[in-house]
Amino acid sequence: MGVDDGLLITLKRVAATLKQAEIPFALGGSFAVYAHGGHSGDHDVDFLLCEEDVERALEALVATGFRAERPPEDWLVKVYDEDRMVDLIHHPLDTPVTEETLADTVPRVVDAIVMPCLTATQLMIHKLLSFTEHYCDFTRGLPLARSLREQIDWDRVRKETAQSPYAEAFLLLLERLEVVA
Structure with missing residues (x-):
């Protein structure tokens, strides 16, 4: 950056x-x-x-x-x-x-x-919970996920964003792109 x-x-x-x-x-x-x-x-x-x-x-x-x-x-x-x-x-x-x-x-x-x-985990949680029907720009979250993936507790991210269909979709995208397991 x-x-x-x-x-x-x-x-x-x-x-x-x-x-x-x-x-x-x-x-x-x-x-x-x-x-x-x-x-x-x-x-x-x-x-x-x-x-x-x-x-x-x-x-x-x-x-x-x-x-x-x-x-x-x-x-x-x-x-x-x-x-x-x-x-x-x-x-x-x-x-x-x-x-x-x-x-x-x-x-x-x-x-x-x-x-x-x-923490990197908290930053990812905040980013995912910011996605809504009015704002859902995954291109803003991808650099964060890619660059900090080793520092992020992905199980905690999944747990704390489970209520959000936008977070769920983003996490699926990360899996399909092989950014996370």
Whole structure:
């Protein structure tokens, strides 16, 4: 993945600010895939945090020069570093971020800063559960599955996505393409 240097600097600024403010977080999205050594595109940075920490996070980030935005979606807030967007997600997939969510992470070095990242398994679960009748672009999940397949607990993925026919179809595709057994 050719990483956007500006977004990488922004990611580091947000992580450092959250660490200094002692706000628990996890790196998610495409940069977490990158942190695991996988391939993924990048257009923004995603951090997960508990809803009760959102206001403190916004205050700390605004104090360091970020611009805050509260979009109509009620599951995240955004901050901007110039034109670079960061999503602070507190309810991914209609599920609140909890201490348990933030514990299901692994430390990864991202451009010389150690930070908690969602596990490859959790990233795959989030990707599969994002597929719906309104959005079902398997081309977004294939690079993730291929590049991180050895790090993913596929039995857990199957169990935690069993309710989704879209996840079931994607997993069948991965089997047919011999990405997973």
